[in-house]
Amino acid sequence: MKLDATDRRLLSVLQVKGRISNSDLADQVNMSASACHRRVGRLEAEGYIRDYVALVDPRKVDRRTTVFVEITLSGQTEDVLVAFEKAVALIPDVLECHLMAGSADYLLKVVAKDTDDFAKIHRTFLAKLPGVTQMQSSFALRTVFKTTALPL
Structure with a gap:
């Protein structure tokens, strides 16, 4: 799969705010919540998103x-x-x-x-x-x- 501009926006937001709600993420990238959820699921399934972690000080x-x-x-x-x-x-x-x-x-x-x-x-x-x-x-x-x- 090749990343498009929407995928890049999703990944950019998630790299900074990994705990953002799907609804807020969808708003930030101008998508419906359901479309956003499907895209993020695909990015996870295809290995673009490896994990979600807490960065400890x-x-x-x-x-x-x-x-x-x-x-x-x-x-x-x-x-x-x-x-x-x-x-x-x-x-x-x-x-x-x-x-x-x-x-x-x-x-x-x-x-x-x-x-x-x-x-x-x-x-x-x-x-x-x-x-x-x-x-x-x-x-x-x-x-x-x-x-x-x-x-x-």
């Missing part, structure tokens, strides 16, 4: 420190990559893991309470990941801008 749950960790592996064979990806997916403090092109093989986004907590995460989990030959961590001083909304 990290400060409120004592996760004030964000660390970006560059990982270099011992090799790029399928076995090495699969073993690393399975193991890193089990670490609850890792929010994102990206296979990279460039000097590092992976880039992780890790959240921690503080630097001591990150040191514990590093010792307990990161240092034990399979195939890792080098790690470089960079601490975010402040989040200037953050969004989950994709440009449509």
